[in-house]
Amino acid sequence: MIHQFIQNGYHIALDVNSGAVHVLDELSYRVLEKVEPPMDKQCPSAIVDALKEKYPTEEIQEAYGELYQLYEADMLFSEDDYAAFADKMIVSPIKAMCLHVAHDCNLRCEYCFAAKGDFGGERKLMPLEVGKKAIDFLIERSGSRRNLELDFFGGEPLMNFNVVKQVVAYARSKEKEYNKNFRFTITTNGILLTDDKIEFINREMSNVVLSIDGREEVNDRLRVRVDGSGSYQSILSKFQKLVQTRGDKDYYARGTFTRHNLDFSEDVMHLHDVGFDQVSVEPVVSDPNLPYAITEEDLPKVFDEYDRLALRLLDARKKGEGFNFFHFMLDLDQGPCAIKRLRGCGCGNEYVAVTPEGDIYPCHQFVGMEDWKMGSVLDNSVDMDAKARFAKANIYGKTDCGDCWAKFYCSGGCNANNLQYAGDILKPHKLSCELEKKRLECAIMMKAASLDKGQS
Numbered sequence: 001m002i003h004q005f006i007q008n009g010y011h012i013a014l015d016v017n018s019g020a021v022h023v024l025d026e027l028s029y030r031v032l033e034k035v036e037p038p039m040d041k042q043c044p045s046a047i048v049d050a051l052k053e054k055y056p057t058e059e060i061q062e063a064y065g066e067l068y069q070l071y072e073a074d075m076l077f078s079e080d081d082y083a084a085f086a087d088k089m090i091v092s093p094i095k096a097m098c099l100h101v102a103h104d105c106n107l108r109c110e111y112c113f114a115a116k117g118d119f120g121g122e123r124k125l126m127p128l129e130v131g132k133k134a135i136d137f138l139i140e141r142s143g144s145r146r147n148l149e150l151d152f153f154g155g156e157p158l159m160n161f162n163v164v165k166q167v168v169a170y171a172r173s174k175e176k177e178y179n180k181n182f183r184f185t186i187t188t189n190g191i192l193l194t195d196d197k198i199e200f201i202n203r204e205m206s207n208v209v210l211s212i213d214g215r216e217e218v219n220d221r222l223r224v225r226v227d228g229s230g231s232y233q234s235i236l237s238k239f240q241k242l243v244q245t246r247g248d249k250d251y252y253a254r255g256t257f258t259r260h261n262l263d264f265s266e267d268v269m270h271l272h273d274v275g276f277d278q279v280s281v282e283p284v285v286s287d288p289n290l291p292y293a294i295t296e297e298d299l300p301k302v303f304d305e306y307d308r309l310a311l312r313l314l315d316a317r318k319k320g321e322g323f324n325f326f327h328f329m330l331d332l333d334q335g336p337c338a339i340k341r342l343r344g345c346g347c348g349n350e351y352v353a354v355t356p357e358g359d360i361y362p363c364h365q366f367v368g369m370e371d372w373k374m375g376s377v378l379d380n381s382v383d384m385d386a387k388a389r390f391a392k393a394n395i396y397g398k399t400d401c402g403d404c405w406a407k408f409y410c411s412g413g414c415n416a417n418n419l420q421y422a423g424d425i426l427k428p429h430k431l432s433c434e435l436e437k438k439r440l441e442c443a444i445m446m447k448a449a450s451l452d453k454g455q456s
Contacts, residue, residue, distance in 0.1 A: 002077065003405035004033065007445040008311065010452075014444065015070075016405050018078040022070065023448045027055050028063040037077040039068055082408070083396060091349060091384065091391045093143035098353040098364045099134055101126040101163055102155035106191050107231055110222040111256060111284045111292055117155040119355075119368040125160040126356035130377065131167040134354045137377040139178050151185040153353075153364055158192040168204050187211065187254075189223070190235035198242045206250060210239045213255040214267020214281060221260055222292065240275050252278035252326060258292035259284075262301045265309035272316070272323050280326030283435055285417050296431060303438050310442040314449050330409070330443035347415050348374070348390030352382075362390060365416030390415070390425075399427045410436045 001016040011029035013022045024032065034047045043064035051060050070076040103124050105117025117123065135150075142148055150171070152164050164186070171182045186201060187209040201208055212235060213219040220230025243251060253276040257264035264281050271279045283302070286293045294302065309325070316322050345351060348362030355367055358378040366372045375381035395401040398412040412418075413432050415425040422429045 001405060002032065004029065005441050007307070007441060008449065010445055010448045012444060012448060014405065015076050015078055016408065017080045017082070018075055019408065020075040021444055023452070027059060028067060031060060031063045032067055035067065039071045039077065041068060089391045089394055091387045093145050094138060094141040094350060094352055095145045095147070096149040096346065096351040097134060097138050098151045098153045099131065099167070100153050100155070100353060100355050100364070100367065101131065101157045101160040103356050104159055105155040106159065106225065107156070107189050108224055108226055111258060111286055113365060114155065121368060124356045126163055128163050128166050130356060130358045131163055132170050133358060133377040135167060135171045135174065137380055139174060139180060140380065141382065142180070146179055147181050147183065149183045149185065151187065153187050156189055156192070157186055158188050158197060161197060165200060185209065189231065190238050191231060193238040193242065198245065201242065202246045202249065208242065208251040210242070210251060210253045212236070212239060212253055212271070214261070214264070215270045218261045218267055222258065236274065243275060252280050255281040256284050257281050259294055259298060260292055262298060262305060265305050265312055268309055268325060269312060277323035279323060282327070285421065285429070285432060294431065299434055302435065306438050306442050310446055314446060327439045328443045328446055330440065330447065349387050363416060365414070393425055397426055401428060404433070406437045406440055409440055
């Protein structure tokens, strides 16, 4: 399978199964468009006839010969070696957990998938004993895996910061005994950040997700307090201080764009301008009938804005002002392992979410869907049939994924979004698919441009 596209003057061909990316001249690109596998060593006369009015016959044949060399090297029309792994997806130890220390929030963001912080239920905080049970559960269910990941999540986790600190201390106390290494992350809206919290986060958290949507007027339209007032002025300086004192530890400023700001590249650049060099501004996924929802009719504008953003990032790199935009970060040299390519994030199998009551769900976006509850950390129970179902949820069992050129990069999309907006974890959400494919094209083009200019 080959995917071809032209962007920013580059003629690009992706060999889907091998992952090889080729930047071609215009003639080779046009020749490749006419090729039907398997390739013969000699250029078919039909290709020459189709192109000879614009290109000399000798050049057509020479271009075909170069493409044939790539074909012989299994870098064009390569075989699908991943399908053999589809039936070998096994139930894995749990290595990552999203710990919902707060089903409450001091903001009421309009687009919040968590029903503005309470996940459709009662507002509550996680007791310390539940947090400890979650750590015990993760240690036991992780088997021989040494490196474990735990994300403090909400709602707003800083509303239960004492429990966050005590859970971290408890987990650290168990590391040596059980030969485990915990890597902590926290996601925060920043309202409750103080110097002591910043110091603790920068010491203990391997990663921090800072929720901010971009320009003040954009952020404050939907990211509002309980009284309806905006949050931008309350959080910006706190986030800046956290980043400035964080050293080389990971973080990113994470925003959401909606139909209200389809010029979202302005928000990405704004976040860079105010001091953030790790940025993720992602499209809202929501009911298409909501006023802020992105719909199919918005896609041309969104695609144009991704193109614009890619060019702006390339220009920033030329000036030595480059920064990372999460959705354009793509490893074309090695890429993820086969299993990661086939089933993605590990939701419901390697990764679970735990509520303040100790209930286990496949991930944070399934929380509140009672039919998807998988067990409880309080009695160390987990539904192994459910784990097996998620273990086998891969691109070869997902509707339409098999014929999609982007399948090895998106792994069939988000299972929770698929369920909520397409009705089945195995049925990809089409709008998300289209957005993912556009981002991938931009990322591939940027890599081509970097190599072309000798940039890193």
